[in-house]
Amino acid sequence: EAGVAQSPRYKIIEKRQSVAFWCNPISGHATLYWYQQILGQGPKLLIQFQNNGVVDDSQLPKDRFSAERLKGVDSTLKIQPAKLEDSAVYLCASSFWGDSGNTIYFGEGSWLTVV
Amino acid sequence: AQTVTQSQPEMSVQEAETVTLSCTYDTSENNYYLFWYKQPPSRQMILVIRQEAYKQQNATENRFSVNFQKAAKSFSLKISDSQLGDTAMYFCAFMNTNAGKSTFGDGTTLTVKP
Secondary structure, three states: OOOOEEEOOEEEEOOOOOEEEEEEOOOOOOEEEEEEEOOOOOOEEEEEEEOOEEEEOOOOOOOOEEEEOHHHOOEEEEEOOOOHHHOEEEEEEEEOOEOOEOOOEEOOOEEEEEO | OOEEEOOOOEEEEEOOOOEEEOOEEEOOOOOEEEEEEEEOOOOOOEEEEEEEOOOOOOOEEOOEEEEEEOOOOEEEEEEOOOOHHHOEEEEEEEEEOOOOOEEEOOOEEEEEEO
């Protein structure tokens, strides 16, 4: 079974530029998460989708971050304009919400460096 | 809102010995899920073990086991017969049963020494 796919793996941009990250969850997983992980810290939830609806985006800086999940499958996270403090790993994850378990499966992450 | 606290930023253990990582959480909910995740230097987060709050029996997975104390809101991870490959950052995580909202702790960096 294929895991959570993310791209690009690494990105370096200048401040005030924009960047987009793409995620393809595990097939059949209705729940998709985007986390921001700053070095030395735990993942912080940015946004959670259930199918193509937003469940929680309370910690998403909406003045610069946006995310969408078209057709309830792939998702894109965009940052515009980027700030130095956005340098982090952006983790996409998915889960199957059901009796068989609610384990969150993570992708390898997209490393962002803002200079 | 839920909070997850890991009070040990760094720990080390000798190969083949046993180590316990601590985690406490705060919630007003009665039913939820708890997880321990491992993040090796390659950065991909991997599930180590999970526990459903309604189950009194502590979960075990080979060398990994938990001590779940619901009243104390404590969820520690015990690693037996530590191996060099266990070196990683370990995260404790909470998930509620209402739409699966998740909260992670800030992690414990575990180093297994030969």
